[in-house]
Amino acid sequence: MALLNVENLTVGYKTKTGLLKAVNDISFSIEQGRSLGFVGESGCGKTTIGMTLMGLLPENASILQGDIYFNGSNLAGLNDKQWRDFRGREISMIFQAAMNAMNPVIRVDEQIIEAIETHNPEMSKTDINEKVKTLFNMVDIPKDRLKDYPHQYSGGMKQRAIIAMALACNPRLIIADEPTTALDVIVQDQILKEIKKIQKELNTSVVFISHDIAVVADVCEDICVMYGGQIVEKGKREEVFKCPLHPYTKTLLASYLSLDSDANIKVPEIQKAPDLITFNGKCCFAGSCNCCTAKCKSHSPGWVNMSETHQAFCFEDTLKKDNNGR
Amino acid sequence: MGTRKFIFKKIIEITIIFFVILTLLFFLFRLSPGSPISKMVDPGLTLEDQVLLIEQLGLDRPAFEQYIIYLKNFFTGNLGSSFHYGEAVSSIIMAKLPWTILLFSLSTILAAYAGIVLGKISAWNKGSALDNFLSISALICHTLFIPWFALLLLWVLGFKLGWFPLGGVLSPEIWITGSSIPLKILDVLHHMFLPLMTLFFIHLGSYLLLMRSSMLGVFKEDYIITARAKGLSEKVIRNKHAAKNAALPVLTSVGLSLAFSINGGALTEQVFTWPGIGRELIFAVSNNDYPLAQACFLLIAAVVLVANLIVDLLYAYMDPRITY
């Protein structure tokens, strides 16, 4: 049984101009111990998925339809108290360290201690402190830095502390939202190795959200490509990378410049951002797709299966056309 | 090490500023129209008596000479003799200052505490009926006309209901009949209640509103989302994470507002006949009592300077990002 099973989830934001569907009828699942990456440009809805899975949607957002089955419970129907129980314990989040993710006036170890305390009220103080030390060990932060304040940490150290905080209660699922953005490549590499290591050691599932496809490819076994609030392609890492199906995926991969390719570097034009409010009954990529047909503009696409695990959200004919075109 | 050096540097700074203020005050007072002698309207005083008095009070020497004498005296703790009372200024201040400090510090602490707590609650429940009530009340408190409010409290609680005395710092009836010390202390507290309440409400408003807006700003911070993500209870997030950060600017404001609260205190002291420095200042200025008025203003300057130093240090203590 999958750890997490999302079915037909739609999340909308109430804005001045109307209802904005940030996530539109998506479905996916993760097994325990596996990592799933969400990749796409800004505004495609991947962060919203992360927030929805944590129950941290802002006031004006809500789940319009769909279910989120997690370990037997439906997260879509939880109340505040239940969410507080879940958060940090069953599901936790790794934020961008570049943000002000840690409280500047509280010591780092204290912030981890409270994560543990709040879900384990019976645990003794010594045990908690031991746990903290273990966590720091796991993320390779020296023990003498425990009592420091966040502003005394470097970017990489902060990220690792945040990771430690997310691991504090041994969650089943970790959601990592752009954890390596704003870190330099060397540190980025360290962090990614860290995440992979932890995942293996603790058998945690990871939902990895990033706009950087290379990073996602490094860490995640499965990938979902998102555009305009919808998943346009999902499959195993190798499948998606070696044979991208959806025109958008192809464009995304093509825009990524590879050092060892001496082919003509063709940088595609800047895509027009999809209109998340008014479109319905057509493909969301229709405006920018270079193999768009009349059908694409008038009908909602469906899932085209390449293999058991690899699918694209498009029309058969359009895909064929695209393949022929290359 | 850095902190010690910082304190030392600050103290030197403060001392210099203090003496600049001292000099400015000295000469400013001399330039004001009207002299102490003109206040003596008694026809019984002949011309010769007046000349004698001028001589006695040293008002016949040139201003600069008076200044040097003043400085010399200042360092020996001699702040001159009040023209009006005839006593040493330092003894007058020593007698009145403790009362003002008592009233002020208590009301400021209470108001800051209540303002922070209520502002915290108000911001947390933004938009609710409670928030609206607290915010509007705070605004009203902030704009209250002090003498009116003080008199109102006095009239309702002191006169109509008779629960509290009509001013003063103690009941002579209790003190002249040789009561015990605890009773005397209770008596003073009993008298202090109304002026304390007045100052409390006046200051509560601004602290509450400040804390509220500070909290609202903090809510947008990322570490609040992190705290939520950890599954912490609302109360913990509000008190430990949000309030702690939001309280910092409020503290600074408390230090700065001390200077402005002095005149509010003077009006309150007048209505409640609280024998503090504020009242003395009013009298001294209207009587052109140079030495006393000067000393009172100096005192205010010193208080403000020291208060700001303390706020600086407190801020560094509370916000680990600030180091000296």
Next chain:
Amino acid sequence: MLTKAKNLNRNGRSLLIVFLHMFLVILMTGVFFSCQKKEEVKLLKIGLPEEPKSLNLWLGTDSNSRKILSLIYQSLYTRDPKTLEMIPWLAKEEPVFDKEKLTYTVKLRQAKWSDGSEFTSEDVLFTKKFFFDFKIPRYYSKWKIIKKLEAIDEHTIVFHLQAPSAIFLSRVLTAPMVSKKEWGQIAVEAMNAEKPLKFLQDHSIENPLGTGPFTLFEYKKGAYLHMKKNSHFFGTGKTIANHLLGPYVDSILFKIYGTSDVAILALKKGDIDMYWWDIQPGYLEDLKKDPNIEVFLNKKSALYYMGFNVRKPPFDDKALRQSIATIIDKDFILTRILQNYGTPMYSIVPSGNVFWHNPNVRRYGEGLTPEDHIKEAYKILKDAGYTWETEPVDDNGDIVEGKGLKLPSGKVMDKFVILTPPADYDPKRAFAGVMIQEWMRKIGMPVSARPMSFNSLLDTVKGKREFDAFILGYGKLNLDPDYLRPFFHSGYNKPRGWNMSGYTNPVYDKLANEQKGIVESKERKKVIWEMQQILMEDVPYIPLYNPHILEAVSTKNFKGWIEKVNGIGSIWSLCVVKPKN
């Protein structure tokens, strides 16, 4: 939503609980205290508007200090509260005046200081030497006239004067007597100090020796003054000035109240038995309704007037001043500004001072209708050669708005200013200024009344002497009219001198000096009356009004307040007031 509500309730609740506790504790103490107040009926509680400036006899010249000091230090002679005549006090009887030798022989009463020691001529001699050695302000200038003072025996002294003095009894023998025992040593130390007078003024005595009905027991600065009955008071049990003197109270407690509002609340509540200060007429209606409050109305020996700068043209023209005196409607001032609590004044000496007041002087504007005020003022100016752009009285004899007054020289009158105290200091004077401005404008005078802070006003008028006109007053004028001399004698026309208007009249000067030396009061009265006549002809000052003094007492515990000039607050009241049961 619900959880949020629960959270705030918890916090709000804890705060509320804390406050409630505080409140309850203090409420209980309040109840407890109010129970305590029932005893001590022989304790008289008096409210004061301000703290006494100083209880040092040489420094405490403000009215509140004098209230306290007057109960401690006594003089040889004092005034009868009813007849206002000089009567013996520490002295035993009337002094014996020897006209040729210019001596006054005074016999002293058997009296004791508050520590039981005898009051003797030694003390009087010491006091005189004290005044002379230190040139004590207020007293030395009066006592200077004493050539020699000798003690015949323990209770007889003889004053030898340099010249006959009319004010000997009223101004010299009313000086306070001090104890040689107490001040002797202090005097010696003071003589050696750099500033002897200052030394004296800085010196404070905790329980001063006095011959009065009360002694200072405790002075808690900022809180209260506790005075106790002096068991050695010479007046106890004696009938002086038709009053059987006590005091009948054991203690007096003086409490300070910062504002009149609070003091009156205290009076109503019973916290004080008497408020020793003038009350504004506005409170009267409310106080009269209270069955426990009695209100007293008394005359004051005061003078509120408009003065001119006689040195500065055109105010050197008598006609101009007379016309201004005519245009002022004193009845209006009485009814509207004083609300009928007072009397209009027609001479520099108040009408209440019956013996010295001259009622036959020229009484400007008395009994005139508003139109007549204008017509008469107009006539005076016209006869003196003034002209107008538009005359205030036209050819038909109707009143119009006068414009553009021109001096006899033909020059248009310059704008001028009447300085008044600010309204928050004295609303009566400020308002009077505004009304006078309006009346003067009706006859075309370019005038404006300008309020000025009191200190600056005094400095401008007395110090710098650059002004046109002003409105000032003397709240406590001495009952002896000798002040007519420093007010108007040309010798006092100098910076900080009392002759603020700059009035110079050699005839008047002569009379002023003359009256000072006339001992026989009936003879002196003739001169004083003549001086008033001259003054009201020349009007360097226009007397305006004399307000009554309004005071209130609580009738719950005490009775027997004595009404006299300047109010019920006096040593007489305090010696006679009795507890009600």
